[in-house]
Amino acid sequence: RIPQETIRRLALYLRSLRKLSQQNLTIVSSSQITNHLNVTSDQFRKDLSYFGSLGKPGVGYRVDELIEHLEKILGVDSERRIILAGVGKLGSALLAYPGFLNFNFRIVAAFDNDPVKIGKKREGIRIEDISRMREVVSRFGVRLAILAVPAESAQSVAEKLVECGIRGILNFAPVNLDLSQKVYVLDVDMGTELMALTYFSRRVLL
Amino acid sequence: RIPQETIRRLALYLRSLRKLSQQNLTIVSSSQITNHLNVTSDQFRKDLSYFGSLGKPGVGYRVDELIEHLEKILGVDSERRIILAGVGKLGSALLAYPGFLNFNFRIVAAFDNDPVKIGKKREGIRIEDISRMREVVSRFGVRLAILAVPAESAQSVAEKLVECGIRGILNFAPVNLDLSQKVYVLDVDMGTELMALTYFSRRVLL
Ligand SMILES: NC(=O)c1ccc[n+]([C@@H]2O[C@H](COP(=O)([O-])OP(=O)(O)OC[C@H]3O[C@@H](n4cnc5c(N)ncnc54)[C@H](O)[C@@H]3O)[C@@H](O)[C@H]2O)c1
Numbered sequence: 145r146i147p148q149e150t151i152r153r154l155a156l157y158l159r160s161l162r163k164l165s166q167q168n169l170t171i172v173s174s175s176q177i178t179n180h181l182n183v184t185s186d187q188f189r190k191d192l193s194y195f196g197s198l199g200k201p202g203v204g205y206r207v208d209e210l211i212e213h214l215e216k217i218l219g220v221d222s223e224r225r226i227i228l229a230g231v232g233k234l235g236s237a238l239l240a241y242p243g244f245l246n247f248n249f250r251i252v253a254a255f256d257n258d259p260v261k262i263g264k265k266r267e268g269i270r271i272e273d274i275s276r277m278r279e280v281v282s283r284f285g286v287r288l289a290i291l292a293v294p295a296e297s298a299q300s301v302a303e304k305l306v307e308c309g310i311r312g313i314l315n316f317a318p319v320n321l322d323l324s325q326k327v328y329v330l331d332v333d334m335g336t337e338l339m340a341l342t343y344f345s346r347r348v349l350l
Numbered sequence: 351r352i353p354q355e356t357i358r359r360l361a362l363y364l365r366s367l368r369k370l371s372q373q374n375l376t377i378v379s380s381s382q383i384t385n386h387l388n389v390t391s392d393q394f395r396k397d398l399s400y401f402g403s404l405g406k407p408g409v410g411y412r413v414d415e416l417i418e419h420l421e422k423i424l425g426v427d428s429e430r431r432i433i434l435a436g437v438g439k440l441g442s443a444l445l446a447y448p449g450f451l452n453f454n455f456r457i458v459a460a461f462d463n464d465p466v467k468i469g470k471k472r473e474g475i476r477i478e479d480i481s482r483m484r485e486v487v488s489r490f491g492v493r494l495a496i497l498a499v500p501a502e503s504a505q506s507v508a509e510k511l512v513e514c515g516i517r518g519i520l521n522f523a524p525v526n527l528d529l530s531q532k533v534y535v536l537d538v539d540m541g542t543e544l545m546a547l548t549y550f551s552r553r554v555l556l
């Protein structure tokens with residue numbers, strides 16, 4: 145099993161390589177790729193070693209080749225459709241975020257249970273009633289969902305997502321979801337991030 | 351140096367322990383604390399071992415004692431003031447989020463450069479002009495900031511934050527900030543999270 149941290153770093157390498165390609169660089173060293181990232185060249189080589197050998201020591205890495213390789217590993221070489229559950233303050237901001245398209249993610253449908261919101265269009269997407277989720281998910285063949293409902297309804301909405309065939313949930317609600325092995329949950333907990341920030345910022349060089 | 355992942359897990363243990371304390375449990379086992387978290391009891395014991403010995407093998411952990419200990423390590427035993435730079439779609443959602451208070455974080459000031467927004471009140475906070483940041487930061491004695499400005503202004507605004515004495519930045523802009531050693535930056539990159547989700551959700555049990 146490949147560690148989650150390795151996959152997150154691959155995504156950062158992909159972002160760096162895309163920038164280097166915009167600067168018309170064709171062959172780069174590992175330190176050019178990991179510049180500005182808190183990553184050593186050793187860690188970079190170790191991360192890539194999980195996926196076969198790339199680049200030649202002393203010669204460097206071909207930017208276009210490495211981009212293509214990473215896009216395939218990360219599955220962003222083709223469009224990924226996602227659905228959004230909960231179109232509140234955070235959900236609306238996520239719906240309007242153009243950055244997801246940079247990595248081939250497109251929110252194709254959004255669901256809520258607030259009668260005032262259902263039927264309205266936001267960013268070109270009609271807000272659907274949560275009861276219509278199964279029908280819409282199977283029509284679009286979606287496997288991924290963003291969960292942005294309040295903490296008290298997160299577990300029940302997440303169970304509905306799994307029933308509809310969703311296999312990956314990006315969870316913003318500050319609760320630990322208890323779901324079957326059939327689904328992978330990634331939590332984005334901003335409270336946890338701020339605590340980590342507090343801890344490490346107190347230890348920087350003064 | 352303690353790994354970032356360990357500190358994130360401590361924050362998750364604290365959240366679990368608070369729930370257990372609400373259920374009036376006074377002594378718990380490590381597996382009760384790590385239940386619903388993708389963490390083994392071994393990992394839990396290893397994480398705690400960085401901070402001295404806690405709990406007795408076979409007897410378990412005192413919930414109130416462990417909560418107090420973790421709150422002190424994570425620095426959430428006293429109020430942490432934070433400022434917000436960028437009050438757009440995401441910044442507004444963060445400003446309205448009550449969850450930060452659960453861990454003693456309070457947004458005390460918000461800054462923007464849009465003349466239409468400056469002077470308006472949102473969630474009880476007056477949006478200030480970014481040029482007044484130094485004065486407000488030193489008045490409140492703030493060390494932490496959330497950065498929610500567009501990617502193209504993130505580097506320059508981050509540099510201003512460091513000049514004002516900010517020592518920790520939670521960065522939502524999808525760029526690698528190049529800052530002095532005096533500041534700790536934690537990136538929340540939702541594109542990276544979605545890529546990791548794509549990778550792992552394709553490998554769950556089918
Ligand atoms: N706002 C933030 O910056 C922020 C930050 C971190 C975490 N969160 C978390 O993200 C989640 C959303 O936060 P928010 O600020 O957007 O809240 P919000 O109350 O503004 O939005 C929640 C939305 O979910 C809908 N909803 C409620 N129950 C539902 C159900 N059973 N089925 C479908 N839709 C339902 C509501 O109608 C509403 O539109 C919360 O769990 C919150 O804790 C928010």
Ligand SMILES: NC(=O)c1ccc[n+]([C@@H]2O[C@H](COP(=O)([O-])OP(=O)(O)OC[C@H]3O[C@@H](n4cnc5c(N)ncnc54)[C@H](O)[C@@H]3O)[C@@H](O)[C@H]2O)c1
Nearest residue numbers: 237238241436437438439440462463464498499500501523
């Ligand atoms: N919206 C999302 O869900 C989302 C998700 C992931 C990442 N992000 C990132 O978060 C950041 C904010 O996103 P958003 O959707 O809220 O954008 P937005 O355009 O709605 O908000 C940006 C705000 O920053 C202000 N601003 C611009 N330049 C500034 C400067 N120099 N000084 C002070 N304020 C300045 C603008 O006036 C605006 O209010 C972006 O970098 C974006 O890539 C957003």
